[in-house]
Amino acid sequence: MSEVNALESRLLSVPNLDSKGDKEEYLNAVFRGEVDFPLANGGMGIDFSGSTFAAEMMNNNAIGSASLSAHGYELLRPGLKIDGKELHEYSAKERIALLEVYNRSSVERIIKEVREKCEYGVFGANIMHIVHHFGSTLEDVIKSGEIDILNIGAGMPNKGFLKRLNEEDAQHIRYEPIVSSVFAARMIMRTALKNDGRIPDAFYVELPTIAGGHLGWLKDDHEHPERFDPNTIYNDMRDMIDGMLEQYGIKKKHIPIIFAGGYAFQDQIESAPGEGVAMATPLLLSQESGMPNETITEQYLNPDIGVITDQMSPTGFWSRRLDTPHTERTDESIKHNVSRCVGCVLENCKYLLGASDVEKDANYCIGHDLSRARFGLPNGTLFVNANIKELRDSGIYERDGELYVPEIKEILHALFRMNAPA
Numbered sequence: 001m002s003e004v005n006a007l008e009s010r011l012l013s014v015p016n017l018d019s020k021g022d023k024e025e026y027l028n029a030v031f032r033g034e035v036d037f038p039l040a041n042g043g044m045g046i047d048f049s050g051s052t053f054a055a056e057m058m059n060n061n062a063i064g065s066a067s068l069s070a071h072g073y074e075l076l077r078p079g080l081k082i083d084g085k086e087l088h089e090y091s092a093k094e095r096i097a098l099l100e101v102y103n104r105s106s107v108e109r110i111i112k113e114v115r116e117k118c119e120y121g122v123f124g125a126n127i128m129h130i131v132h133h134f135g136s137t138l139e140d141v142i143k144s145g146e147i148d149i150l151n152i153g154a155g156m157p158n159k160g161f162l163k164r165l166n167e168e169d170a171q172h173i174r175y176e177p178i179v180s181s182v183f184a185a186r187m188i189m190r191t192a193l194k195n196d197g198r199i200p201d202a203f204y205v206e207l208p209t210i211a212g213g214h215l216g217w218l219k220d221d222h223e224h225p226e227r228f229d230p231n232t233i234y235n236d237m238r239d240m241i242d243g244m245l246e247q248y249g250i251k252k253k254h255i256p257i258i259f260a261g262g263y264a265f266q267d268q269i270e271s272a273p274g275e276g277v278a279m280a281t282p283l284l285l286s287q288e289s290g291m292p293n294e295t296i297t298e299q300y301l302n303p304d305i306g307v308i309t310d311q312m313s314p315t316g317f318w319s320r321r322l323d324t325p326h327t328e329r330t331d332e333s334i335k336h337n338v339s340r341c342v343g344c345v346l347e348n349c350k351y352l353l354g355a356s357d358v359e360k361d362a363n364y365c366i367g368h369d370l371s372r373a374r375f376g377l378p379n380g381t382l383f384v385n386a387n388i389k390e391l392r393d394s395g396i397y398e399r400d401g402e403l404y405v406p407e408i409k410e411i412l413h414a415l416f417r418m419n420a421p422a
């Protein structure tokens, strides 16, 4: 591979650290703005950014972030027997409890696997607020003592959560909420400042106009792309943060702002405002994402498959995904899914709420369809950002005229040296 260029040395800049103490010192410098903020991957659930993925990012001197939302999804593997019984033979209450057990053991496994591969690398966790087992996953993350950065998206953090992060045993964690507007960032700042809660250590701004997965659009935002101009968001957010810190008499706290949503190629990254960038979709199409190679080559890299942005996710959020079929909505498929429901988003689930009427509701079962994508089964939900065409056209995912699934290392190396295809 060719020599390290300037972008690479800025973004793959986590030093090879030898102790937790050295890491703490380094992270203090990063969050105070004294050294470059390294590249991070955006969390990708379920388990696409898992232990192999996160450790590989960390071993490339970036921040590795594992998705920890409903990561006990193995429970949904078709035909799985748990103590001799299939999932649908358990009661609804037992299934919800089983997901919690599976989630908890997978947090332990993921952390252990990552730390075996990269003891002192910078390790992030991504949890969606909307998932039913948010609270128990949060406790496991805090108590592990091994997670350095916590990204929380899909829902507003409440004061209980912000106070929890202010407790003694959570001080080693840097809290970086995922927001898409200055309004949301202000609400988090205000809730923290008024309630003796944790002020964010950084903000992760996800641009819903381009990002993959669930999107932070509210009301009619989807009709107003101009509201998501990154430079305007950056300037307004910086003013808001500085103003609130001053108002509450907080001196010297620097809060970096990280941008995600279509920052892949050299020119895109160089144009990003803020102190750092994160990326997800380009790295999803890698050997380390756990996505079967066929799903990547036949679906993600297929120029005939478009991108759809709609409100079919049962969470109620808008989301962006490949325009591929979901499990067909029939009486039989609804019965199948409901009898295996593990309550991933429980009371927030529009699929469950509409389950009594096959005609009425267009939502899909996210627990079922997202885990199908992870298992490489047909009719899975394939989240993607709006810029997939650029990635398809870039040549990064081709070798000798054939489609090819690179390693994360190769993807980063190529992206840092190439402008977005016209």
Ligand SMILES: Cc1cc2nc3c(=O)[nH]c(=O)nc-3n(C[C@H](O)[C@H](O)[C@H](O)COP(=O)(O)O)c2cc1C
Pocket: 041, 042, 043, 044, 045, 046, 048, 067, 069, 126, 127, 128, 152, 153, 154, 178, 206, 210, 211, 212, 213, 214, 260, 261, 262, 263, 278, 279, 280, 281, 282, 284, 382, 383, 384, 385, 386
């Ligand atoms: C397959 C996939 C899964 C995702 N899952 C999550 C998730 O579980 N939690 C989350 O906060 N964001 C999730 N996202 C959003 C990404 O982390 C990222 O912020 C967003 O896609 C913008 O980056 P990109 O344009 O480089 O993809 C997901 C995105 C993709 C493509």
